[in-house]
Amino acid sequence: MAGEVKPVSQSISSKSHAHDHHHDDAQSFVRAVEHASEERGLRLTPLRKEVLELVAAAGRPIKAYDLLDQLRERHGNAAPPTVYRALDFLLEHGFIHKLESINAYVSCHHPAEAHQVPFLICDNCSSAQEVCDERVAELIEAQAKTFGFRPQAQTLEVHGLCKNCRKA
Numbered sequence: 001m002a003g004e005v006k007p008v009s010q011s012i013s014s015k016s017h018a019h020d021h022h023h024d025d026a027q028s029f030v031r032a033v034e035h036a037s038e039e040r041g042l043r044l045t046p047l048r049k050e051v052l053e054l055v056a057a058a059g060r061p062i063k064a065y066d067l068l069d070q071l072r073e074r075h076g077n078a079a080p081p082t083v084y085r086a087l088d089f090l091l092e093h094g095f096i097h098k099l100e101s102i103n104a105y106v107s108c109h110h111p112a113e114a115h116q117v118p119f120l121i122c123d124n125c126s127s128a129q130e131v132c133d134e135r136v137a138e139l140i141e142a143q144a145k146t147f148g149f150r151p152q153a154q155t156l157e158v159h160g161l162c163k164n165c166r167k168a
């Protein structure tokens with residue numbers, strides 16, 4: 001976990017997003033976010049980074065109170081407001097996504113670019129997969145425009161059963 005970070009090659013964000021996360025993925029994800037933060041002049045404080053690491057290591061959507069529990073196990077003193085502020089920071093800059101329908105957070109697979117994408121959420125194993133296709137967001141934006149509506153946030157969450165759970 002220690003070890004200062006060498007600049008990471010750009011290839012991380014352009015890699016096809018295989019969605020089964022392993023620990024290595026979590027590590028390289030955190031490095032990609034560090035890199036992106038540096039480039040955008042954002043301050044990834046130790047707490048923000050730690051929250052990010054926990055979200056990434058979870059490998060599936062994780063709820064705020066589970067994050068709090070884990071932080072308390074490590075430090076014994078994680079105050080909810082600070083954790084929520086860290087989550088807000090990560091959300092705001094597109095490093096993680098919030099899945100409103102299950103009230104959980106998941107790391108983003110291309111943290112270098114802010115984007116809004118739909119999610120496929122499995123109701124059985126609660127895995128979440130990003131649908132990496134900009135056309136959906138564009139379509140919603142175009143429709144909103146015709147209604148004179150200005151969207152602030154898009155959260156499109158599709159529930160069902162993932163491939164693995166369908167087989168089981």
Ligand SMILES: [Zn+2]
Nearest residue numbers: 108109110130
């Ligand atoms: Zn994403």
Ligand SMILES: [Zn+2]
Nearest residue numbers: 122125162165
């Ligand atoms: Zn599943």
